[in-house]
Amino acid sequence: MSTRERLRVLTAVVQDHPGVLFRVCGMVRRRGFNIQGLSVGPTDQEGRSRMTLAVDAGHAEVDQVAKQLDRLVEVIEVRDLTEEPTLNRQLALVKLAVTGPHRDRAVAEVDRAGGRVLDAGPEHLIAEVSGEQERVERLIGSLRPFGLIEVARSGPVAMSKGIPKRIAEEVSHA
Amino acid sequence: MNGAQIILEALQREGIDTVFGYPGGANLPIYQHLPEYRSLRHVLVRHEQGAAHMADGYARASGRPAAVFATSGPGALNLVTGLCTAFMDSVPMVVVTGQVPTAMVGRDAFQEADVVGCTQPVTKHNYLVTRVQDLPRVMREAVHLATSGRPGPVLVDVCRDVQQASCEPSWPEELDLPGYRLPGPPDRSRLEEAARALDRAERPVILAGHGVILSRAEPELLALAERAAVPVGTTLLGIGAFPVRHPLSLHMTGFMGTGWNLRAVQEADLLLCVGMRVDDRVTAKLDEWAPRAETFIHVDIDPSEIGKNRRPHIEVVADARAALGGLAELVTPPEPERRRLWLTRIERWREEHPLRYLRSDGQLQPQDVVIEMYRRCRDRAIVVADVGLNQIWAALWWNYDRPGRFLNSGGAGTMGFALPAAIGAKLACPEQAVWCVAGEGGFVMTAQELSVAVEHGLDVKVVLLNNFSLGMVRQFQDDFYGGVRSQVGLHVIPDFVKLADAYGLAGCRVERLDEVPAAFDFAERTPGPVLIDCRIDPEANVYPIVPLGKGLNDFRELPDEYA
Ligand SMILES: Cc1ncc(C[n+]2csc(CCOP(=O)(O)OP(=O)(O)O)c2C)c(N)n1
Numbered sequence: 001m002s003t004r005e006r007l008r009v010l011t012a013v014v015q016d017h018p019g020v021l022f023r024v025c026g027m028v029r030r031r032g033f034n035i036q037g038l039s040v041g042p043t044d045q046e047g048r049s050r051m052t053l054a055v056d057a058g059h060a061e062v063d064q065v066a067k068q069l070d071r072l073v074e075v076i077e078v079r080d081l082t083e084e085p086t087l088n089r090q091l092a093l094v095k096l097a098v099t100g101p102h103r104d105r106a107v108a109e110v111d112r113a114g115g116r117v118l119d120a121g122p123e124h125l126i127a128e129v130s131g132e133q134e135r136v137e138r139l140i141g142s143l144r145p146f147g148l149i150e151v152a153r154s155g156p157v158a159m160s161k162g163i164p165k166r167i168a169e170e171v172s173h174a
Numbered sequence: 175m176n177g178a179q180i181i182l183e184a185l186q187r188e189g190i191d192t193v194f195g196y197p198g199g200a201n202l203p204i205y206q207h208l209p210e211y212r213s214l215r216h217v218l219v220r221h222e223q224g225a226a227h228m229a230d231g232y233a234r235a236s237g238r239p240a241a242v243f244a245t246s247g248p249g250a251l252n253l254v255t256g257l258c259t260a261f262m263d264s265v266p267m268v269v270v271t272g273q274v275p276t277a278m279v280g281r282d283a284f285q286e287a288d289v290v291g292c293t294q295p296v297t298k299h300n301y302l303v304t305r306v307q308d309l310p311r312v313m314r315e316a317v318h319l320a321t322s323g324r325p326g327p328v329l330v331d332v333c334r335d336v337q338q339a340s341c342e343p344s345w346p347e348e349l350d351l352p353g354y355r356l357p358g359p360p361d362r363s364r365l366e367e368a369a370r371a372l373d374r375a376e377r378p379v380i381l382a383g384h385g386v387i388l389s390r391a392e393p394e395l396l397a398l399a400e401r402a403a404v405p406v407g408t409t410l411l412g413i414g415a416f417p418v419r420h421p422l423s424l425h426m427t428g429f430m431g432t433g434w435n436l437r438a439v440q441e442a443d444l445l446l447c448v449g450m451r452v453d454d455r456v457t458a459k460l461d462e463w464a465p466r467a468e469t470f471i472h473v474d475i476d477p478s479e480i481g482k483n484r485r486p487h488i489e490v491v492a493d494a495r496a497a498l499g500g501l502a503e504l505v506t507p508p509e510p511e512r513r514r515l516w517l518t519r520i521e522r523w524r525e526e527h528p529l530r531y532l533r534s535d536g537q538l539q540p541q542d543v544v545i546e547m548y549r550r551c552r553d554r555a556i557v558v559a560d561v562g563l564n565q566i567w568a569a570l571w572w573n574y575d576r577p578g579r580f581l582n583s584g585g586a587g588t589m590g591f592a593l594p595a596a597i598g599a600k601l602a603c604p605e606q607a608v609w610c611v612a613g614e615g616g617f618v619m620t621a622q623e624l625s626v627a628v629e630h631g632l633d634v635k636v637v638l639l640n641n642f643s644l645g646m647v648r649q650f651q652d653d654f655y656g657g658v659r660s661q662v663g664l665h666v667i668p669d670f671v672k673l674a675d676a677y678g679l680a681g682c683r684v685e686r687l688d689e690v691p692a693a694f695d696f697a698e699r700t701p702g703p704v705l706i707d708c709r710i711d712p713e714a715n716v717y718p719i720v721p722l723g724k725g726l727n728d729f730r731e732l733p734d735e736y737a
Contacts, residue, residue: 014353015352015353018302019290019302022291022294023294026294026295030295060482061481061482061485063481064478064481064482067477067478067482068478070477070478071476071478072353073298073299073319073351073353073354074353075353076352076353077353
């Protein structure tokens, strides 16, 4: 299996205690998995964070990553979204050293690719782009000829499409 | 109250009565207040590793957890091997370590180590406590986590200033652990499915692991096996879950398991594994394991164990006792005729592949020593084995009938486990005879704990199966590494009888079979700890054995010329 086929996309809701990230990453490493992308942020519930992980499961059985994550006491809920219809987004900031005529072409390129210029100075531009990983990578590639000097990229943020049955029922009862 | 008192009070409230520990700069507040807590018996060990193994032996023998105290840095780090040993074998333990004061954390202070970081992979959970008001909750959670579900060691690292800070403790009524869910009763439809599969099976086998013992499910296992007429084998740690002398017993499975067990596993059309991890010591080469099992049923309390190594056809996430009890009710007893063929085949394998060893009038054979011990104690004794050949001899040549009678480090294979674990077992079960069986290699790794046995007058009888070598490694080198004996000779070892004397216990030496009974008479007659140095045949091996990298079918037996 290639790395791509072994890749699992999971979300985990965790207690936002100090060291939780270390625990999650430590577990992933110990079990022979490899984190390809990671993002963490607060949820709308106090004391809970949500992580999105893209994990190469290595030689393990596919459900092991989720099961091992779930074993951690501070991990409240794990979902493996790999087989589900999912929205998966990344964000990148790109800094270009551009002057003169290049500049207009660079702005046009950012525009064409659906990005946004966030900051512009006499010698530079900073553009923001978000989307699926491939799209973000494509845009970065297309800006490369314009004097790309710095790229900052986030890990993935994922969400399954639709409403899980359980919640749908709760909503309809409310 | 200060933090130290809260810790001690919490242990008392949770019904913990024994602490194995060692003081040092970062846990002195706890030791200052320890004498106030009369119901806590503290055992001063001689090395922190000993404390962890003692608490481990205590829990394995009694099912009750003990506590462990150690200071920061080197004190806590000395626990790591003992934590790993307990973690791998799912043994409950509550560990409290001292940490440098809160303000010093992260500055490489004297005796500072990242104990929470270092012990994360070898604990079920751990905590760093930096606020005294958190202690009542953390201590309660620690005991609950250690003892519930799949048990394991839990460590609480407490900064020294927190131990000294005062607060009015508020003991939580309820625990709030939203990420910790215990499995409910087994899924009825899965059990039905498993029962129907058992009804249909022609050649069923049950394998029982440590989980059966941890959940005290031996009666349910026996009921299921007898009702469905299914033979039962155990893992090394499952020994005692099913009586070895029962007609349906297959004894021990795995890469040093009995021949008839391995034949049965390899021929089975249905395999039911309960409370076990299906690890490589059980399966040997995984893709050659149980090749004819059309139905593999896996029951375990930990969902992550299911499908980790072999994907089951039917999985039941539940406590072993609930699952086996449910299954025993649901199976239909087969017509005796139906099982006869299968049980007869197993009987034939038992005759074709008996456990054998070299009979010799000359050198003392280790199996003879174990058999003589068994003849004397039967199932009245707790046998605590170390790691190596001695461990397998003690596992195979004794007819364990009850759980908690054979203790050893299975998952981690920690040399040096036996003596401290035997001390812990004796403290937990003072009315039981406790025998410690060890090789001379493993024994010297923790031999300093003899002082603890002497200090507390513990009747622990130490039987050294002394082969002047790292026996199991020597056998591996002989059998699987081209016969190159490299760094396995222990030519210079202490005179163990003098060593015993130096520690203040009685000792004797045995070199021939006919001296064995007198030595055991002496050991049984003498109160307190006794050491018997048995000079065994240095070439004695364990059989059967599956060559490394091979499947169970390839097990090797004692070469005929020796039998
Ligand atoms: C702490 C530790 N170090 C190394 C090993 C590897 N090992 C496994 S068995 C063994 C030999 C044990 O020798 P001894 O204690 O004399 O027992 P014997 O096998 O001779 O009965 C060794 C070195 C281990 N299991 N544990």
